[in-house]
Amino acid sequence: xxxxxxxxxxxxxxxxxxxxxxxxxxxxxxxxxxxxxxxxxxxxxxxxxxxxxxxxxxxxxxxxxxxxxxxxxxxxxxxxxxxxxxxxxxxxxxxxxxxxxxxxxxxxxxxxxxxxxxxxxxxxxxxxxxxxxxxxxxxxxxxxxxxxxxxxxxxxxxxxxxxxxxxxxxxxxxxxxxxxxx
Numbered sequence: 001x002x003x004x005x006x007x008x009x010x011x012x013x014x015x016x017x018x019x020x021x022x023x024x025x026x027x028x029x030x031x032x033x034x035x036x037x038x039x040x041x042x043x044x045x046x047x048x049x050x051x052x053x054x055x056x057x058x059x060x061x062x063x064x065x066x067x068x069x070x071x072x073x074x075x076x077x078x079x080x081x082x083x084x085x086x087x088x089x090x091x092x093x094x095x096x097x098x099x100x101x102x103x104x105x106x107x108x109x110x111x112x113x114x115x116x117x118x119x120x121x122x123x124x125x126x127x128x129x130x131x132x133x134x135x136x137x138x139x140x141x142x143x144x145x146x147x148x149x150x151x152x153x154x155x156x157x158x159x160x161x162x163x164x165x166x167x168x169x170x171x172x173x174x175x176x177x178x179x180x181x182x
Contacts, residue, residue, distance in 0.1 A: 004102075005099070005103070008095075008099050008102075009099070011095070012092060012095050012096065012099070015088075015091065015092060015095065016092060019084070019088035019091075019092070022084055022088075023081065023084055023085055023088065026077070026080055026081040026084055027081055029055055029058075029059075029077055029080075030077035030078050030080070030081050032047065032051055032055065033051055033055055033056075033059065033074075033076075033077045034074065034077065034078075036048045036051045036052070037074045038074070055077075059076045059077055059080065062076045062077075062079060062080045062083075063076035065079075066079050101123075104119055105119065127155070128155065128156065128159075131151070131152040131155040131156050132152075132156050132159070132160075134148065134149065134152035135149075135152045135153060135156050135160070138152065138153075
């Protein structure tokens, strides 16, 4: 295990560099595309022609998805940049979590059965905590019927439903309700 950790750390470091470069390139593309679409750059200039010939076909799938979601087509490069940043952060966090889990498993295995049982219990609570966070976020954004939201609900219903039966339903704040009618 100790020989694999430096390799794993090097892979995470290389991934960070790659994602930084990809993000920087997408930032330049987003700025160029925005400047061409808003006519900050002459639409007949070589830069604008390059953008229409090279960049627009690359952004076409992102633009189609943005338009289907009700967005503005000129925002496609920014959404592409945001998706690379969010995906990169999630990927790096996942890899770091896998690394720390491997170290914890190795340590627990060397300590004995009680430490392995404690690690399993700790991991179960971490999964439950994550599912509760997902459930709260899903309740805010209204994506309850996606597969990952259904999984979070099924993992946490046994905790949330008894509490919901005891607590009275939440009433909207009168100040918020009054402001909504104006």
